[in-house]
Amino acid sequence: MWDSDVPSALMVEDSLPPFTIKWGDDAIADLRARLSQTRWPERETVDDWSQGVPLAYVQDLCAYWAHDYDFSAAQERLNRFPQHRTPIDGLDIHFIHVPSRHERAIPIVLTHGWPGSFVEFLGVIDALANPHDPDDAFHVVVPSLPGYGYSGKPSAPGWSLTRVAAAWDELMLRLGYDRYGAQGGDWGALLTNTMARDFADHLTGIHLNLPVLDFAALDTGDLTPEEQKGLAGVGTHARDGRGYAEMQSTRPQTLGYGLTDSPAAQCAWIVDKYWAWTDCDGDPDRALTREQMLDNISVYWFTGTASSSARMYWENRDRTDAVPIAVPAGLSVFPREIITVSRRMAESRYRDLRWFNRLDRGGHFAAWEQPELFVDELRSFFRTVR
Numbered sequence: 043m044w045d046s047d048v049p050s051a052l053m054v055e056d057s058l059p060p061f062t063i064k065w066g067d068d069a070i071a072d073l074r075a076r077l078s079q080t081r082w083p084e085r086e087t088v089d090d091w092s093q094g095v096p097l098a099y100v101q102d103l104c105a106y107w108a109h110d111y112d113f114s115a116a117q118e119r120l121n122r123f124p125q126h127r128t129p130i131d132g133l134d135i136h137f138i139h140v141p142s143r144h145e146r147a148i149p150i151v152l153t154h155g156w157p158g159s160f161v162e163f164l165g166v167i168d169a170l171a172n173p174h175d176p177d178d179a180f181h182v183v184v185p186s187l188p189g190y191g192y193s194g195k196p197s198a199p200g201w202s203l204t205r206v207a208a209a210w211d212e213l214m215l216r217l218g219y220d221r222y223g224a225q226g227g228d229w230g231a232l233l234t235n236t237m238a239r240d241f242a243d244h245l246t247g248i249h250l251n252l253p254v255l256d257f258a259a260l261d262t263g264d265l266t267p268e269e270q271k272g273l274a275g276v277g278t279h280a281r282d283g284r285g286y287a288e289m290q291s292t293r294p295q296t297l298g299y300g301l302t303d304s305p306a307a308q309c310a311w312i313v314d315k316y317w318a319w320t321d322c323d324g325d326p327d328r329a330l331t332r333e334q335m336l337d338n339i340s341v342y343w344f345t346g347t348a349s350s351s352a353r354m355y356w357e358n359r360d361r362t363d364a365v366p367i368a369v370p371a372g373l374s375v376f377p378r379e380i381i382t383v384s385r386r387m388a389e390s391r392y393r394d395l396r397w398f399n400r401l402d403r404g405g406h407f408a409a410w411e412q413p414e415l416f417v418d419e420l421r422s423f424f425r426t427v428r
Contacts, residue, residue, distance in 0.1 A: 058126040061136065063117055063192065065344050070113050073305055073343065077108040080306040091317055091324070095310045103313065103332065104306050111336050119337060123167055127192065128216065130209045133201075136160075136192035137185040139217060142171040147179035148246060148424055149219035151210055155228020156290075156351055157312040158407060159191045160184045161338045165413040170420065177428065178421045180223075185213060187229065189350030191341050196350070202357045203229075207236040211244060220244060223424060227251040227408055229354055232361075238369040247370040247396070247427040249420055251408040253383045255391050256364035272382040279380050283318060286311075291355035298349025305343050312339050319406035321378035329411050364391065372397030372423030376412070378405030397423035 082101065086093040127134045138160055141147070150170070152163050163184045170180040186193040188201045188209070210233070214222045223246045226234035231252040238248050257276060265273070289297055301308045313326060313335065320329035342348060371392040375382050377400070385398045399419060404412035408419075 058128055061125040061127045061192065063120045063125070065113055065117060065340070069344055074108045076303075076305050077104050080104065080304065082306070091314075095314050095317065100306060100310045100313065103335070104309055106332055107305070107309065107336050107339075111333070111340075113340075116333065116337050116340060119164065119333075120161065120341070122164065125192075128213070130212050130216075131205065133188055133196060133209075134194040135185055135188070135209060135213060137183055137213065138163075138167065139184075140167050140171045140182045142179040142181050144172075144176040144179035146176060146428070147171070147181045148428065149181040149183065149214060149217070149222035150420075150424075151183045151185065151214055151222060151224050152409070153185065153210070153224070153226040153230030153233050154187065154190070155226070155230050156190075156354060157315050157338070157342070158228065158410070159338050159341050160186050161334070161341060162407055162410040166409045166417050169413070169417045173421070178425070180420075180424075181219065183214065183217065183219075183222075185210060187233075187351070187354065189353055190347055191345055195347065196353070199357065201353075203233050203236045203361065204240065206233055207240050210237060211241045214244070221246055223247050223249065223427070225249040225251075225420060227406065232358070232363050235363055235365075235367060238367045238371075239365050242369050245369050247372065247424060248367070249372040249374070249397070249423050251374050251376060251416070251419075252379060252406070253373055253375070253381055253388055253391075254363050255381075255383060255387060256362075259364070260387060260390060266384065269384050269387065272384065272387075276381055283380070286315070287355055290352035291359040294349050294352035294356050297352055301348035302346050308343050308348060309339050311348075312342065315406075319378070319380060320411055321376070321403055321405040329405065330407075334410065366391055366393055368393050370394045370396050370427050372419070372426070373399075374408065374416075374419040374423075375400045376404035376406075376408050377401065379408075380406055396426040 085097045123138045123140050125138050127136045154162050167182050171182050173179055189195050221244060224234045224237050231250045231254055234248050235254055238245060301311055316326035316335060322329035373388050389395050401415055404415060409416040
C-alpha cells in the first residue's frame with residue numbers, strides 16, 4: 043500500500059487539491075438500466091472470434107457488470123493512490139503521483155494507450171515506488187492522456203503527440219522533476235519516443251514494451267526465423283487487425299454516438315482488444331480478471347470518453363514515427379505484443395539500446411498482464427542509467 047512517509051519536497055498535495063473518482067448512484071442505476079435494455083444483434087455465424095466478440099461472451103460479461111460487479115470496491119481500487127488534476131496548456135490533466143521514500147529514486151512517467159487507461163499501472167505502482175532495494179526506487183507519475191478518463195476533453199483540434207509530450211514535460215517539471223525517465227506502450231510508446239525527440243536533455247532514459255520502427259526501411263535481406271515471424275505478425279495486424287484504427291482515425295465522432303449511448307457496445311469495442319492483444323490463448327479471462335476488464339471499461343463509460351479517446355488516432359493519422367533516438371533506451375518484447383522485433387531491428391532506431399529482453403509470456407498490456415515481469419524489466423533497464 044502507498045506510504046505517505048516521503049520527503050516533503052516531493053509532495054504535491056499542498057499545492058494541488060486531491061482528486062477522487064466518484065460514480066454517483068444515479069449514474070450506476072442508469073448503466074444498469076441501459077444494460078438491461080440492450081438491443082442485441084444476432085449471433086455470429088462462426089464458432090470463434092473471427093467476426094468479433096461472440097454474442098454469448100459479451101452478454102455474459104455485461105450481465106456480470108450489471109449484477110455482480112461491485113462498484114464501491116471498484117472505486118476503492120481506482121482511488122488507492124493519490125490523484126490530482128492540474129491545468130496544462132488550457133486542459134486539465136489527471137494524474138497519479140506516488141513519490142518514493144527513497145532519496146535516490148528516479149522520477150518516471152508511465153503512459154498508457156488505447157483502449158487502456160491509468161488502470162493498467164495500478165498493480166505496479168507500489169512495487170516501483172517502494173522496493174526492497176532502495177536503488178530500484180522510482181517516484182511514479184501516471185497521467186491520463188487528453189480525452190481519456192479523468193483528463194479534460196480537448197474542445198478544438200491540435201492535441202497531437204507533440205503537444206502531449208510538451209504537456210508531460212511540463213507536468214514533470216511542475217512536480218519538481220527536471221530529470222526523469224519515461225515508459226510507455228501503445229500510444230504511450232509513441233509519446234515516449236516523441237519526448238525522447240523533443241526533451242532529450244530532460245530524460246535519463248526511456249523504456250518501451252512496444253517497438254516503433256520504420257519497417258519499410260529495414261534491411262530484410264537476411265532475416266532470422268525470429269525476424270521473419272515478427273514481420274509476418276506486422277503484416278497480419280495490418281491486414282486483419284486495424285479496422286478499429288481506421289475507424290478511429292477517420293470517424294471518431296461517428297463512432298462515439300453508439301459507444302457513448304450503449305454500455306454493451308463500449309464493452310464489446312474494448313473487449314475485442316483484450317482478446318486480440320493479450321496473452322490469453324483465445325480467452326481474455328485467462329489474461330485479466332473480470333474486475334480488471336470492467337474497471338477499465340467503467341472508466342471509459344462513466345467519463346463518456348469514447349469519441350475523445352478515439353481522436354488521438356485522428357490527431358496523429360498522418361504522423362510518421364521514425365526519427366533515430368539517442369536517449370538511452372530499453373525494450374522488453376512480450377510474446378503476444380502486436381509487434382515483435384529482434385535486437386538488431388530495434389538498434390536501427392534506438393541508437394543507445396542498453397536493455398533488450400524477450401519475455402516468455404505476456405502481451406500488449408504488459409504492466410497489467412504481467413506486473414512482476416514488467417517491474418523487473420524497468421528495474422533492469424534503469425539500473426543502466428542510474
